[in-house]
Amino acid sequence: MILTVTPNPSLDRTYEVPSLDRGEVVRATGERMDPGGKGVNVSRAVAAAGHRTVAVLPLGGAPGALVADLLAGQGIEAVPVPVTGLTRSNIALAEPDGTLTKINAPGPEITGEEAEALLAAVGERSAGADWIACCGSLPRGLGPNWYAHLVARAHAVGAGIALDTSGPALLAALREGPDVVKPNLTELSAAVRRPLATLGDALGAAEELRGLGAGSVLASLGADGQLLVDASGAWYGTAPAGAVRSDVGAGDASLAGFLIAGGTGPRALASSTAHGAAAVRLPGSAMPTPSDLVPSAVTVTADVPVDRRLGGPRP
Template identity: 55%
Template sequence: MIVTVTPNPSLDVTLAVERLERGAVHRATTRQVDAGGKGINVARALAANGVEVRAVVPVAGNAGRHLESLLTGSPRLQVRPLPVSGETRSNIAINEPDGTTTKVNEPGPRMSARDADRLVDAVIAATVGARWAVLAGSLPPGPGDDLYGRLVDALHEVRVRVAVDTSGPALQRVLAHRPDLVKPNVSELAEAVGRDLRTVGDLVAAATELRDGGIDGVLASAGPDGAVIVNGAGAWHGAPPSITPRSTVGAGDAMLAGYLAGGAHGPRALAEALAWGAAATALPGSRMPGPDDLDRAGVRLHEHPDLDHVLEEARSL
């Protein structure tokens, strides 16, 4: 059992256009609406591949009820809704045929101190029998940048391992609480260590720096350059299978889900992560891959990575 926590969920609206031009009027060729937010995406990916998962989700207003309804129907996914005030946000993604995705994310409803306390209690209640909890995505306005730190401390008290995927001040603050795993992309890891990362060697060095600060594992995604895992078992770099990209939305979340489903340790888990992340990139909108979408044979792993390999892009897979 894995528990996911999405403090700032969204309705993800994905529009497809032939070409995005600033200041122009566009006519979308397709429209898709999914339950969104990084933790929800992780939960959807796990459930699609047969892993039991509970999703703790604050829901607000009519949009929140719509989001909750979109998560029903999977026998592997248990939704733990937490009613809060306000209105759940909507995020807009605009996809072009070459896979380029432009996103506009709303800030989300303000979370009161009382609702933050209720969220911590709901998460602890949901983790009975769980081996991992995933804290993922941006934080809503209101509770402060240390909400994830509070959750890490509370979860460690009940002996649940914690993976965190967030960015900015929330990532900087949670590192001091020593989650068991963090999953930054290149730019997020660069911000965490305060320097540019241009090669695989830079990624390994930065991930090692976080480990020296008490983080057991660092899974750093690097878009078309694959990903690096650095943990107690060593350091590996992996390249994803070749795919035709359709949407990058949720691909990093699928990667984290694959890593946890693969055992969350060493090269086997990294290979699974790369297969899941690439499969999500090949799907439209924020769809999560199932077993038939995965190309495990196309993943290439390197236990002793080419540390001088220059990274092409600093974006999340």
Template identity: 50%
Template sequence: MIVTLTPNPSVDRAVTLAALERGEVNRATDVRVDAGGKGVNVARAITAQGGEAIAVLPVGGPEGHLLEELLDAAGVPRRSVPVRGSARMNISVLEPDGTTTKLNEPGPVLDADETAELLATAAAVAGATWVVGCGSLPPGAPEDLYARLIADARRAGVRVAIDSSGAPLAAAVASTPDLIKPNHEELAELVGHPLPTLGDVLAAARDLVSHGIATVAVSLGADGALLVDRDHAVHARATIGAPVSTVGAGDCMLAGLLHGLSRGLPSADSLSEGVLWGAAAVTLPGSRVPTPADLHGIPVDLTHSPSAALALGQR
């Protein structure tokens, strides 16, 4: 079972427009509402594929109640931690060419007791094979929250993965989690310099592995994903002809990767599963996560010899 901790979940409202026009009245052609936040998305994706996941999250205010209702409707098991503030509402504006504009609220302020309860709840779930700390931190949460999660997971004998950015990711990396999943930009921020080619990303990932992180998986958008551990450097990507929404695609990639690893699949096969789930998510509206039926007909190209010269983001 995979336990996800989302310190700053959201109600995700996806609004589809013919074209976004600033300063004008924009009339939606479609609206979708889902439970959101990186860890919540990971749990939703695993559940939709028939796997076992539990979402741990703070809930408060009307949006918090809606979050719980949405998770219950999706069949996602949860451990809710009551907080005084209200959960956030995030809005994604989707255009027909796949362009996604996101408006993210800051989220509720968490005090020390609420933060401690979140961490204790995540560490106390019996039967966990992975604990995953995901996403940004809400106001008031300490930057070392994920580092504390790593320590708690280690004491419980559970592997831990982190998907975050900025100072929280840097603090977590210093505590050497079993896996990190930054995207291209987050990895560049972490190492302190641009990474224009796949070879640059590969070198940065190998350096992190040499400093104690067992697995580094980097999501690269349309360029797929790269996985590096002590024994492998694997690149996988899938081609999507008509992207609909990129919201949550990286979360679905992480979900597929962990789903594979938790079942004992080799790292390369797990990466392929992750890239397949992420690619399928791009074909779906809003932050909808793929079901098994959505995975059909999406080929994944996998190589154990990543092309170091590949320029990233060149479309």
């Protein structure tokens, strides 16, 4: 069972538009509405793959109630922690050439009591979890050390801890030794405070995060594939994505694929790469099912091409 924690969930509305013309009336050609937030997306991908998942998240107001309903409709067991603020609503505008414009709301401000209730809910539901995935930005009211507290508490129950966040929250949590961290290239670059132009640069940055406490680093490199670095070595995974329809949630699908395949080694990297490649071919933040995956198209190698230059989209 994979338990996910999403401190700043959302109600995501995606509109497919023929073009985005500022100041004009734009008529959508397609639309969808999904429960959102990085941890929520991981749960959705895990459920789509046929595995059990539990999603712990703060929810407030009518948007929060709708998120809970949407999760239930996808067969996901939700553990809502009531908050006084309204769950945020996000909008994504997808153009035919793959260009995606996103408008993300800030979300509610979480009180001290609500923050503690969220930690308590994770503790209550973590028994029997193989992995606890802590994902996404922190809402207002939660300081950068909140994930560090969560990782410390989660380790106490013996589950593996996967962390997908960025900035000060990522750096603070590294001190508690999360088993897996999953930055994208932009987040990896920000964490080491330098540009990463090649795959070798990304490899060095991943090793630096390991030196700060991460057990392994699963780096999403967009069109340039994925990189896994752990105590036993490094592996590089690629798969042709084809036409990109939407990259919303592609990194979350990758993390789900990694965890359901055991969360370690080249087999898990292959699953992660297949899930990420499948996700970008789907509309909005739709998560891939087994029928969407093309495992035969995935290549994983320990011979990392360190001179390869990076520059693809960043899921």
